[in-house]
Amino acid sequence: SQTIHQWPATLVQPVGSPLSLECTVEGTSNPNLYWYRQAAGRGLQLLFYSVGIGQISSEVPQNLSASRPQDRQFILSSKKLLLSDSGFYLCAWDRGLSDTQYFGPGTRLTVL
Amino acid sequence: QTVTQSQPEMSVQEAETVTLSCTYDTSESDYYLFWYKQPPSRQMILVIRQEAYKQQNATENRFSVNFQKAAKSFSLKISDSQLGDAAMYFCARQGGSEKLVFGKGTKLTVNP
Numbered sequence: 001s002q003t004i005h006q007w008p009a010t011l012v013q014p015v016g017s018p019l020s021l022e023c024t025v026e027g028t029s030n031p032n033l034y035w036y037r038q039a040a041g042r043g044l045q046l047l048f049y050s051v052g053i054g055q056i057s058s059e060v061p062q063n064l065s066a067s068r069p070q071d072r073q074f075i076l077s078s079k080k081l082l083l084s085d086s087g088f089y090l091c092a093w094d095r096g097l098s099d100t101q102y103f104g105p106g107t108r109l110t111v112l
Numbered sequence: 113q114t115v116t117q118s119q120p121e122m123s124v125q126e127a128e129t130v131t132l133s134c135t136y137d138t139s140e141s142d143y144y145l146f147w148y149k150q151p152p153s154r155q156m157i158l159v160i161r162q163e164a165y166k167q168q169n170a171t172e173n174r175f176s177v178n179f180q181k182a183a184k185s186f187s188l189k190i191s192d193s194q195l196g197d198a199a200m201y202f203c204a205r206q207g208g209s210e211k212l213v214f215g216k217g218t219k220l221t222v223n224p
Contacts, residue, residue: 024178034211034212041213042217043202043203043215043216044156044214046211046212047146049211059211071146088154090156092156097206097207097208097209097210097211098144098206099162100144100146100158101206102158102213103148103155103156103157104155105153105154105155106154106155108154
């Protein structure tokens with residue numbers, strides 16, 4: 001069976017510090033991978049998606065970037081965090097556009 | 113293209129039935145609809161999936177949908193509500209080249 005992991009689970013960072021959130025998927029190959037952000041009390045906003053190693057598409061311009069160094073690894077980064085980067089970050093995977101997306105446990109990021 | 117959940121909050125008595133509403137907009141002829149549950153742990157969990165080309169409403173144990181394609185409506189019915197059903201519920205649509213689009217969610221409270 002497939003499993004998706006995210007870490008860390010919780011992170012508190014000062015404004016201006018760098019960020020690295022990691023997502024890995026087990027039990028499948030060539031997944032599509034997604035990063036979402038969920039602000040408090042709101043729905044999910046798609047940030048990035050990837051259909052393969054090194055292939056990243058950005059949905060919204062922002063302070064964040066994403067990378068996919070390995071088939072089942074997806075990393076969300078920032079060089080300098082802003083207060084507005086606070087939120088709950090979810091990673092997800094699927095096998096294609098007609099497939100169901102499955103989500104990781106999420107990372108709660110607080111920027112102070 | 114949007115997904116609209118008109119009920120920010122709903123409540124139901126334990127063992128009773130509740131229906132959560134969702135309407136959507138799409139120009140695609142082939143698409144997929146989902147209900148996800150987000151409990152306090154905040155992990156997104158798939159509740160039910162409906163393929164638009166299927167006329168039969170999807171059912172998953174106590175969860176069922178009323179899919180009205182012409183009206184672009186996709187409501188979720190929860191029967192015999194349990195305390196563990198308390199969560200945020202998100203309706204989502206995916207179709208064609210479009211990525212998964214979420215509504216803003218409905219917070220369901222289950223009263224003992």
